[in-house]
Amino acid sequence: MSFEKETKEVNLRTYKINMEAEEYSYTTGNLGEQFFLKIKNEGKLTAAYCDKCNVRFLPVRGYCILCGNEVKNLVYIDMEGVVESFTIAKISSKGEEFGKEKIIAYIKFPNTLGGLLHELKNVKIEELKIGMKVHPVFKEMKERIGSLTDISYFEPKT
Numbered sequence: 574m575s576f577e578k579e580t581k582e583v584n585l586r587t588y589k590i591n592m593e594a595e596e597y598s599y600t601t602g603n604l605g606e607q608f609f610l611k612i613k614n615e616g617k618l619t620a621a622y623c624d625k626c627n628v629r630f631l632p633v634r635g636y637c638i639l640c641g642n643e644v645k646n647l648v649y650i651d652m653e654g655v656v657e658s659f660t661i662a663k664i665s666s667k668g669e670e671f672g673k674e675k676i677i678a679y680i681k682f683p684n685t686l687g688g689l690l691h692e693l694k695n696v697k698i699e700e701l702k703i704g705m706k707v708h709p710v711f712k713e714m715k716e717r718i719g720s721l722t723d724i725s726y727f728e729p730k731t
């Protein structure tokens with residue numbers, strides 16, 4: 574199973590992000606770098622914001638997903654996300670078996686289009702459900718490298 578996100582946009586750099594579970598790519602410009610710096614330095618999630626459409630969206634990219642105009646700003650988003658969909662992965666996209674099943678969730682955030690794909694932990698499979706509220710658990714500051722892997726995982730809000 575592959576979670577690779579594709580984009581038709583050209584002339585933008587593509588970041589390959591290695592997640593523990595899977596690997597997928599982001600198309601980003603300067604905004605993407607800022608997105609990762611906010612994660613690294615502040616432990617905060619941001620979304621791209623188009624002031625013409627008044628929409629915020631993820632993954633961050635330099636052009637609005639609705640109108641196509643250049644997007645220059647990031648805005649902080651509420652990090653309490655909602656599980657939109659999930660899958661239980663036993664093998665990676667490279668065919669390697671995980672020792673233990675991993676829950677990979679597609680997580681949406683309030684007032685934000687799109688979402689993030691990440692591992693979900695500290696939830697029993699029988700308790701897993703669409704709509705459950707989750708929040709990110711960040712790595713220690715000194716371990717962060719400016720990547721989605723700076724989020725160790727998401728877990729249910731208690």
Ligand SMILES: [Zn+2]
Pocket residue numbers: 623624625626627637638639640641642
């Ligand atoms: Zn727009």
